[in-house]
Amino acid sequence: xxxxxxxxxxxxxxxxxxxxxxxxxxxxxxxxxxxxxxxxxxxxxxxxxxxxxxxxxxxxxxxxxxxxxxxxxxxxxxxxxxxxxxxxxxxxxxxxxxxxxxxxxxxxxxxxxxxxxxxxxxxxxxxxxxxxxxxxxxxxxxxxxxxxxxxxxxxxxxxxxxxxxxxxxxxxxxxxxxxxxxxxxxxxxxxxxxxxxxxxxxxxxxxxxxxxxxxxxxxxxxxxxxxxxxxxxxxxxxxxxxxxxxxxxxxxxxxxxxxxxxxxxxxxxxxxxxxxxxxxxxxxxxxxxxxxxxxxxxxxxxxxxxxxxxxxxxxxxxxxxxxxxxxxxxxxxxxxxxxxxxxxxxxxxxxxxxxxxxxxxxxxxxxxxxxxxxxxxxxxxxxxxxxxxxxxxxxxxxxxxxxxxxxxxxxxxxxxxxxxxxxxxxxxx
Amino acid sequence: xxxxxxxxxxxxxxxxxxxxxxxxxxxxxxxxxxxxxxxxxxxxxxxxxxxxxxxxxxxxxxxxxxxxxxxxxxxxxxxxxxxxxxxxxxxxxxxxxxxxxxxxxxxxxxxxxxxxxxxxxxxxxxxxxxxxxxxxxxxxxxxxxxxxxxxxxxxxxxxxxxxxxxxxxxxxxxxxxxxxxxxxxxxxxxxxxxxxx
Numbered sequence: 001x002x003x004x005x006x007x008x009x010x011x012x013x014x015x016x017x018x019x020x021x022x023x024x025x026x027x028x029x030x031x032x033x034x035x036x037x038x039x040x041x042x043x044x045x046x047x048x049x050x051x052x053x054x055x056x057x058x059x060x061x062x063x064x065x066x067x068x069x070x071x072x073x074x075x076x077x078x079x080x081x082x083x084x085x086x087x088x089x090x091x092x093x094x095x096x097x098x099x100x101x102x103x104x105x106x107x108x109x110x111x112x113x114x115x116x117x118x119x120x121x122x123x124x125x126x127x128x129x130x131x132x133x134x135x136x137x138x139x140x141x142x143x144x145x146x147x148x149x150x151x152x153x154x155x156x157x158x159x160x161x162x163x164x165x166x167x168x169x170x171x172x173x174x175x176x177x178x179x180x181x182x183x184x185x186x187x188x189x190x191x192x193x194x195x196x197x198x199x200x201x202x203x204x205x206x207x208x209x210x211x212x213x214x215x216x217x218x219x220x221x222x223x224x225x226x227x228x229x230x231x232x233x234x235x236x237x238x239x240x241x242x243x244x245x246x247x248x249x250x251x252x253x254x255x256x257x258x259x260x261x262x263x264x265x266x267x268x269x270x271x272x273x274x275x276x277x278x279x280x281x282x283x284x285x286x287x288x289x290x291x292x293x294x295x296x297x298x299x300x301x302x303x304x305x306x307x308x309x310x311x312x313x314x315x316x317x318x319x320x321x322x323x324x325x326x327x328x329x330x331x332x333x334x335x336x337x338x339x340x341x342x343x344x345x346x347x348x349x350x351x352x353x354x355x356x357x358x359x360x361x362x363x364x365x366x367x368x369x370x371x372x373x374x375x376x377x378x379x380x381x382x383x384x385x386x387x388x389x390x391x392x393x394x395x396x397x398x399x400x401x402x403x404x405x406x407x408x409x410x411x412x413x414x415x416x417x418x419x420x421x422x423x424x425x426x427x428x429x
Numbered sequence: 430x431x432x433x434x435x436x437x438x439x440x441x442x443x444x445x446x447x448x449x450x451x452x453x454x455x456x457x458x459x460x461x462x463x464x465x466x467x468x469x470x471x472x473x474x475x476x477x478x479x480x481x482x483x484x485x486x487x488x489x490x491x492x493x494x495x496x497x498x499x500x501x502x503x504x505x506x507x508x509x510x511x512x513x514x515x516x517x518x519x520x521x522x523x524x525x526x527x528x529x530x531x532x533x534x535x536x537x538x539x540x541x542x543x544x545x546x547x548x549x550x551x552x553x554x555x556x557x558x559x560x561x562x563x564x565x566x567x568x569x570x571x572x573x574x575x576x577x578x579x580x581x582x583x584x585x586x587x588x589x590x591x592x593x594x595x596x597x598x599x600x601x602x603x604x605x606x607x608x609x610x611x612x613x614x615x616x617x618x619x620x621x622x623x624x625x626x
Binding site: 075084085086087088089090092093117118124125126127128129159161163164165166167168169180181182183184185186201242243244245250251252286316318320324329332333335336339340342 | 460461462463465466467468469470472473494496500503504507508509510511525526527528530531532563564565566567568569570571573577579580581582605608
């Protein structure tokens with residue numbers, strides 16, 4: 001099947017970091033249309049009608065989120081979450097590096113719709129190239145009158161500030177992001193109050209993911225009905241799937257939501273590598289529970305994946321073959337989450353560290369029979385007990401492999417060899 | 430950094446970077462509704478100038494933003510990309526998350542340790558390279574195994590390519606140009622048809 005590319009149109013063919021190339025394929029038309037012929041409320045309404053669900057992981061409708069801002073005269077802020085750090089996810093990075101003007105146009109439209117006083121891009125510190133590209137694109141847009149004071153001769157003015165993070169996964173959590181943007185440690189805050197009410201500097205704030213905002217120009221330009229005609233009824237639009245692991249053609253693929261896992265792996269990504277058999281898939285980053293070969297015909301949209309017991313999340317699709325040991329993979333994640341826990345909440349700070357410690361001793365053949373029950377009990381001790389969801393999400397993969405690959409854990413404890421076909425070296429911390 | 434070294438060698442007192450870049454600092458602070466938000470940007474600036482964030486940089490930032498010294502350090506210490514100790518001119522960070530780890534990242538680390546003659550966390554005696562491994566996924570899973578050098582990307586780093594990169598930098602290659610030339614595959618190839626390993 002061939003699908004129409006929307007957000008990724010032109011990438012790899014023309015240099016879209018040059019504003020004239022972006023304009024040549026219709027870029028900044030939506031901004032012109034909105035500023036000249038639509039009120040902010042009309043732009044907001046169109047996005048709401050399109051049911052644009054957040055692409056950063058939660059799938060919450062952006063138009064509804066924008067509607068939470070109280071109309072009380074305080075300055076409002078728009079923050080683009082470009083702290084893409086979810087393991088297995090690399091679609092925002094592509095959009096930033098190869099289609100920066102689309103993001104800028106999306107931010108300007110969202111800022112217009114929510115009447116933001118200023119916009120910020122919270123950019124992952126590792127994206128140094130992305131920083132150069134964005135700073136250059138912003139100046140190109142300013143020179144053309146798309147950004148700055150009195151944009152396109154209208155009363156709408158807007159500045160976009162690019163704020164570089166510096167290596168902290170937790171800043172992808174929206175309140176951690178705001179703490180960091182205010183110059184502090186990236187520590188999440190208790191909700192409520194939600195950012196819509198008390199966000200940046202305590203002011204009403206919208207936080208949207210890069211890919212979410214990149215959809216806005218197309219919704220404004222082509223209309224909500226066009227958007228609703230793509231994807232599924234409840235998950236309209238396209239999604240950029242980041243496919244990695246044991247497939248022939250790992251990469252970013254923009255496809256309608258609701259495409260099946262089989263089509264994504266077997267057709268789009270070229271199938272499994274020679275000699276590789278599908279063992280398990282994480283459909284949405286490190287925090288997504290595994291799907292199994294029996295799920296190949298599952299449609300990849302927000303609700304179907306959730307019904308199958310996982311989450312679509314960031315659509316960072318990680319494909320594992322028979323050589324992958326699930327105990328070892330769980331240890332990788334445990335080390336990661338333990339390092340990235342901000343340390344505010346005891347269940348997360350201690351829980352992630354102990355998870356890693358227990359998995360490490362399992363991996364080294366020193367597991368104890370009671371370890372499996374201890375790991376399973378984390379479901380109650382580490383879920384719903386902390387300020388943010390890092391703790392909850394740190395164990396979702398682990399719980400799913402404890403369920404589906406229990407024999408691998410038992411084999412490690414019984415001191416037998418790793419059951420994976422090609423066991424690899426044990427990683428020392 | 431180089432300018433300061435030269436000044437020191439001549440016996441002249443080095444002008445601190447914050448005096449030389451006063452205009453950049455003012456501009457950075459002006460971008461934000463509140464000055465405190467410029468803290469991370471100033472830490473980045475210090476690191477660009479010195480290669481790491483020194484105690485006197487934090488003193489300056491605290492004074493410039495009207496924050497306590499402890500506050501500045503508490504922010505700085507939260508983020509793993511800020512170096513609070515001197516590091517090599519090139520900080521090599523190998524992705525140590527799942528996808529890179531499963532696709533050759535671990536042997537790449539061992540290869541680099543051997544090639545550079547240092548362990549992870551150490552700097553070569555000539556001060557050129559520091560080798561680190563990050564548990565954070567660097568968002569280059571289709572280019573696994575990947576690494577970053579001073580936040581510039583290198584994809585699909587085989588041992589041979591690692592040697593090529595190290596050698597080029599030793600010979601004075603420009604890092605950004607090197608990353609563009611051999612680190613990244615063309616977007617079409619990387620993003621749509623990355624060759625299988």
